Amino acid sequence: MAWAGFIVAFIAFFVTHSLPVRPPLRPILVRALGPRGFGLAYGALSLGALTWLIIAAGQAPFVPLWSWAPWQNGVALILMGLSCIIFSLGLGRPNPFSFGGAQNYLFDPQRPGIVRLTRHPLLTALAVWALAHLIPNGDLAHVILFGVFAGFASFGGLLVDRRKRREMGQGWQMLKDDMGRQAHAVAFMSAPVSDALRIVVAGFVYVGLLWLHPRVIGVNPII
Incomplete structure (x- = not known):
């Protein structure tokens, strides 16, 4: 499927943005990494997922509007x-x-x-x-x-x-x-x-x- 990479990247982006900030996962991560460490890790994860998503959009089939x-x-x-x-x-x-x-x-x-x-x-x-x-x-x-x-x-x-x-x-x-x-x-x-x-x-x-x-x-x- 030509759009598969874009769809997977989109799903991964929203999963990595939503799951780490919801209970019970967030309290566990905060205890393990500390508040500052959690913020830095979450920011790096978000930036990486966003970069992947933008690259995937560039590789998707070109349909001009x-x-x-x-x-x-x-x-x-x-x-x-x-x-x-x-x-x-x-x-x-x-x-x-x-x-x-x-x-x-x-x-x-x-x-x-x-x-x-x-x-x-x-x-x-x-x-x-x-x-x-x-x-x-x-x-x-x-x-x-x-x-x-x-x-x-x-x-x-x-x-x-x-x-x-x-x-x-x-x-x-x-x-x-x-x-x-x-x-x-x-x-x-x-x-x-x-x-x-x-x-x-x-x-x-x-x-x-x-x-x-x-x-x-x-x-x-x-x-």
């Missing part, structure tokens, strides 16, 4: 830069509204940073990443691949909101209202120096991804 044009790469490069910035600004910082936050008790609704623009910055970064790759890849396999990721990221925030509302009760709405009252520009920043450093890191990550892309995926996004 729209034609490629040079401008598509330019749009993709811009969107990828934006995705890197959003991801860097959102990763591992206080954010009681979503997953991926750290030390959420330190969250300041008067200086929410990227959380004021999107309660789910990691999902937003994923959606922008998927859109960036969907535009220049108009064949069926890649449309399925990146379309699924874009849909998951877009609707995933609604599911997280529902879960967080249930967990936080009235505190969710109160915290959201407090954050919404902050209208001045400085409210978009949580710590100016920290945010600036995160943007610099995003730039290095962006350059690193451009360097790795042709070596890992086999496609040079600049050409």
Whole structure:
């Protein structure tokens, strides 16, 4: 079956993403590896499965849906830069509204940073990443691949909101209202120096991804 490799990679991706974070497997892995070790191992596993899935999509039968044009790469490069910035600004910082936050008790609704623009910055970064790759890849396999990721990221925030509302009760709405009252520009920043450093890191990550892309995926996004 010509599509078998793509289907197997898709199944493997979702299995490796869902099983390790569900009981009873997650507590066992956390005890064995420690919280930090589990996070690193899960991240490496996720990245490996994603790389496999993208390569499998490139090897699937080519069924064109729209034609490629040079401008598509330019749009993709811009969107990828934006995705890197959003991801860097959102990763591992206080954010009681979503997953991926750290030390959420330190969250300041008067200086929410990227959380004021999107309660789910990691999902937003994923959606922008998927859109960036969907535009220049108009064949069926890649449309399925990146379309699924874009849909998951877009609707995933609604599911997280529902879960967080249930967990936080009235505190969710109160915290959201407090954050919404902050209208001045400085409210978009949580710590100016920290945010600036995160943007610099995003730039290095962006350059690193451009360097790795042709070596890992086999496609040079600049050409």
